[in-house]
Amino acid sequence: MMISSDRTKDLIEGSSRSVVDQQQSTAPLSRYESQKRRDWNTFGQYLKNKRPPVSVSQCNCSHVLEFLQYLDQFGKTRVHSQGCVFFGQPEPPAPCSCPLRQAWGSLDALIGRLRAAYEEHGGSPETNPFGRGTIRVYLREVRETQAKARGIIYKKNKKRKKKKTQIIEDVAAPIEDSSNPTVMQSS
Template structure:
């Protein structure tokens, strides 16, 4: 029984080799032989190319997600300027409008920040819930400002980039220290 299995396996291997030879001669690929086994250069090249494509797809997915988030942030900022009273354009936007926008985003935050009048002020894990508001985390705002700064430059707007102003950096820095103290992080 084992001789029959071995003969069938040899027939399959011979059939595969002959089909590979006819395929390689028609595609004019070169084959290199080593002492242990032979490796088709075209197969190596195809595998290498496939791996490169997969790496590029992975990096483009990451790049694509960043680009999508940057576009979403830019659209949100433009909507904010349009709903401003009176409505503003990007060219009319100043540092004061950027700071106003960052304060506006606080109402959509998901991080509990204790007021200095709260009995749990400065505690990392309060024992019970309190009525302190949820605010936008300073790290999220910092990343948002970075994406908007890049989006402003990419769109070729003339003038000083209001997202890169020192006042915005100072605001984020003060927000960071305030939130750290309120949450009891040293």
């Protein structure tokens, strides 16, 4: 069995790398981690190909928005324009020439992975361009536009806070029912 020269050198010199570090570098990545790495590399390549090139440390939310718009050309989701006869129909009966776009859910997941990757690569949460409000607003607009075009309505579920007295009543009700013999049914 041949040991790599770097590993041999580390063993001879008493490297400070732990066995855990070595195992992590050889362990296969999860599907999420693989996708996150692929997304991060794609975004980095996109920035390098810009004229002039932009480093990740110089990137801001406008670069992220441009990247999301660039990705639209590779989308597979038909988004009907307002002039289309199928606008607002969840299942159109025939094909149309409306553009294919990235689905909102795909963009949302992509931003989540890039946001995590940015921080894993040394960026601080405060300067993370993927976590900016501008990006959240853009994603919300994409979701609403696609929902209208496909005739889907997203309802916001608002959680109502219960008052303390209501919580006490909710907890006490089953106790009172079990102690009341008229409520209990015979088997």
